[in-house]
Amino acid sequence: MKDEFDWIKSITPQHSFQKELVAGIGDDAALWSVNEHMDQVVCVDTMVEGVHFTRDTLSSYQVGFKALAVNISDVAAMGGIPQFYLVSIAISPDWNEEELKEIYEGMNELAKTHKMDLIGGDTVSTKGPLVLTVTVIGKVEKGRKLLRSYAKPDDIVFLTGTTGESAAGLDLLLLKTRHAVFTDNEKKWIHQHQMPIPHIEQGRILANSGYRISLNDVSDGIASELNEIAESSNVTIHIQRDKLPVSSSFAELQENGRLTHQLYGGEDYVLVGTASIEDFVKLTEAFQQHSLSLYEIGKVGEAGKTAVYLHKKNEEPELLAKKGFNHFRER
Amino acid sequence: MKDEFDWIKSITPQHSFQKELVAGIGDDAALWSVNEHMDQVVCVDTMVEGVHFTRDTLSSYQVGFKALAVNISDVAAMGGIPQFYLVSIAISPDWNEEELKEIYEGMNELAKTHKMDLIGGDTVSTKGPLVLTVTVIGKVEKGRKLLRSYAKPDDIVFLTGTTGESAAGLDLLLLKTRHAVFTDNEKKWIHQHQMPIPHIEQGRILANSGYRISLNDVSDGIASELNEIAESSNVTIHIQRDKLPVSSSFAELQENGRLTHQLYGGEDYVLVGTASIEDFVKLTEAFQQHSLSLYEIGKVGEAGKTAVYLHKKNEEPELLAKKGFNHFRER
Known part of the structure; x- marks a missing residue:
């Protein structure tokens, strides 16, 4: 938090x-x-x-x-x-x-x-x-190179899991309480909110690679976490809506509904970060060997300026604010 | 605490x-x-x-x-x-x-x-x-030998400072609040309650000595801390009322009034412990060299039994209960 x-x-x-x-x-x-x-x-x-x-x-x-x-x-x-x-x-x-x-x-x-x-x-x-x-x-x-401030232009932006389920689960819990009856998909969201699994193994692969990697865990939503990386590294970050991984439990949802959760929903505790293109290719192999997910969701743009943009097909890029997940406050 | x-x-x-x-x-x-x-x-x-x-x-x-x-x-x-x-x-x-x-x-x-x-x-x-x-x-x-469980028969029981002022200060604060007018002695008690100085330097001398020493900090009162040492080390401990150091600020108090504070008053954050007779002599020298106080207040008795006794002249030894300092609860 x-x-x-x-x-x-x-x-x-x-x-x-x-x-x-x-x-x-x-x-x-x-x-x-x-x-x-x-x-x-x-x-x-x-x-x-x-x-x-x-x-x-x-x-x-x-x-x-x-x-x-x-x-x-x-x-x-x-x-x-x-x-x-x-x-x-x-x-x-x-x-x-x-x-x-x-x-x-x-x-x-x-x-x-x-x-x-x-x-x-x-x-x-x-x-x-x-x-x-x-x-x-x-x-x-010693010598691991994982810090928020390590992002550089042309880096690949990655995620180690899907996002949004925890926030969707919290919405349901606040509406109905945990004693209500839920569908299988809803149960997945709720479980993700109640008992998130920290990505230690993923972090270990990233640390052991020895590569220069910027990294955050997603406690406040990826919009907020990527803004932190952008600020610490003094770079712009561009992510692609169509590349954001979608949990299978979200398949029945309208895109706009789930997108808010995916971008701003907190407490999924997956990892988000950046690595150079060459290193990302090797990381993808390493993650595959461990049967772990690694999603490319965008790229780092220029240095000297701090901002995070969401790109959608045939639309102007949207500036993603740092607003994050404020637990029960906004609800 | x-x-x-x-x-x-x-x-x-x-x-x-x-x-x-x-x-x-x-x-x-x-x-x-x-x-x-x-x-x-x-x-x-x-x-x-x-x-x-x-x-x-x-x-x-x-x-x-x-x-x-x-x-x-x-x-x-x-x-x-x-x-x-x-x-x-x-x-x-x-x-x-x-x-x-x-x-x-x-x-x-x-x-x-x-x-x-x-x-x-x-x-x-x-x-x-x-x-x-x-x-x-x-x-x-590594190799420091300070643990609650290290007390042995015939050890000297020591204190690195006077006790009771913090509890006396708390009594006053609960009665009058910190905004009241106090005497100089009362101000000392209150200050001891509000801003206790941890005995790091004393702990360092004890650790660096390399001697076998049982040790506790006085957060709950010496009766309680000595009972912890007695339990951990499975020994009896005997302290002498006349050897308990008395703060100069307590000089005007009746003995019975201050004795309760000295034995059961918590939050003085001095150190209490035991060391062998020979080591205690050398520790006394080391403390003197640093212009720090070290008081002998009693001895460890037998092994195989757990109890703490207070000895007074011409009276039966009094068993000291583990009761400690419960902040505001008992007041």
């Missing part, structure tokens, strides 16, 4: 006292050097009841699963391997012990997949809504 | 998937190995408005200062050097931008002292009280 209070970024100090520090504030994860082979990576994300979820959108188990998933996704965007996590939870009186256990079980389920150890935390009470903060620590080989 | 929900500890899984893991759940900080010389240490603590502070007990600046201080204190208890911190804040509508800036300024002030970099975080909104979660990452030399 991205900061909703941008001004805080401007006031937060960045000393760089520590010479081990490789990358500081700005990305969703920070890196520091720990030995000659590896950097350590850390990220923290908070989920608040009533802001990021309600009891109608997520079960207790899913609250835990998702809180860890969004953090692991930040590690994926650095090409890292998640190792440890810490859980700080502020508990309101209306959550019972059984529900709290389910939150931890949801985290544990995903942690097992990645062989991550729960190594600490804090448990406090609050009179307000439940607040769940997860810190994930991982590692990544 | 200690867990208020002990049952969560029993349900939290501990996989130990990661071979780098040196110490897991149980202590307030976790360690893992990053290179042949150093271990990394991490801890997380959460402060909730209305539970750990109110606008009447702490200024915004002090909220920030203290939130970082309690985390740094956990690193001190491991003998570590704090390096980085991450801040996750859930903001309620009744905190304005100026106040939030002051929270970050308070953290920054203490961070500068320790040359710590702010390397990330998350900023979200909540409809409930403000929730501030700080993660601190530090490092410590």
Whole structure:
């Protein structure tokens, strides 16, 4: 999840006292050097009841699963391997012990997949809504070249999965609650919202390639994430409507309806980025070998200017604003 | 701050998937190995408005200062050097931008002292009280021998500072608010509650000694912390009332009044621990060389039994319960 209070970024100090520090504030994860082979990576994300979820959108188990998933996704965007996590939870009186256990079980389920150890935390009470903060620590080989700021003109813009399902799922959940009856396609959207799978394996292939790659995980929608890459790299980015991958579960939808979700819907936690044309060809092979998807959706344009355009056949390119996914606020 | 929900500890899984893991759940900080010389240490603590502070007990600046201080204190208890911190804040509508800036300024002030970099975080909104979660990452030399479980029979029990002032300060703040007029002594207590100084330098001397030392930071009161050491080490601990160091600001108080604060008052963030008699003599010299206090307050008794006793002249020893400092709950 991205900061909703941008001004805080401007006031937060960045000393760089520590010479081990490789990358500081700005990305969703920070890196520091720990030995000659590896950097350590850390990220923290908070989920608040009533802001990021309600009891109608997520079960207790899913609250835990998702809180860890969004953090692991930040590690994926650095090409890292998640190792440890810490859980700080502020508990309101209306959550019972059984529900709290389910939150931890949801985290544990995903942690097992990645062989991550729960190594600490804090448990406090609050009179307000439940607040769940997860810190994930991982590692990544030195010399990986994955940063938002690495995009260059003529790079291919890629996606590691389809987007939009999570937002479509959230729409349904807010309309009907998770206890309603849904079609098979609707169940897929809802599942994507409730239990997103972070793209660690994809991030690892990208990191291990050694190629210069710009990368973000899609927490706020690809329009917003690509704008971040464009800003950090100071380039324009052009994506093609007809190249955007469409989930099979969206097949019955009108294009305009699903396009908004695909561009602006957040919380799919696939990876979006850019690589040079030659490197992209080799990445495509590597992804195929692992039976993983890699979609070409556009190209980086010129340097020295920051913008993201959506191109449609026989139409003027459309400027894509940075507007992202604001959880329940806009709904 | 200690867990208020002990049952969560029993349900939290501990996989130990990661071979780098040196110490897991149980202590307030976790360690893992990053290179042949150093271990990394991490801890997380959460402060909730209305539970750990109110606008009447702490200024915004002090909220920030203290939130970082309690985390740094956990690193001190491991003998570590704090390096980085991450801040996750859930903001309620009744905190304005100026106040939030002051929270970050308070953290920054203490961070500068320790040359710590702010390397990330998350900023979200909540409809409930403000929730501030700080993660601190530090490092410590391999081979340091500081753990709660290291106490042995005949060890000297020591304190690195006086206790009780913070609790006395909180009593006053809850009674009169921080805007009242106070005596000079009262101001000292209040300051100790609002802006505790973590004992990093003391922890470093203890770690660098290479001696076997059991150690805790005093967040919940020495009765509680010594009971933790007694439990982890499976020993009895005997402390002498007449040896407990008394802050000069307590000189005018009745002994019984201050004794409760000294034993059960939390949040002083000095260090309490044990070392062998010979090592304690050398530690005393080292502390003197650094103009730092080190008080002998008792001895470790027998192994195989867990209890903490307070000895008073001409009286039966008193069993000290694990009851600790429960912030605002008992008041």
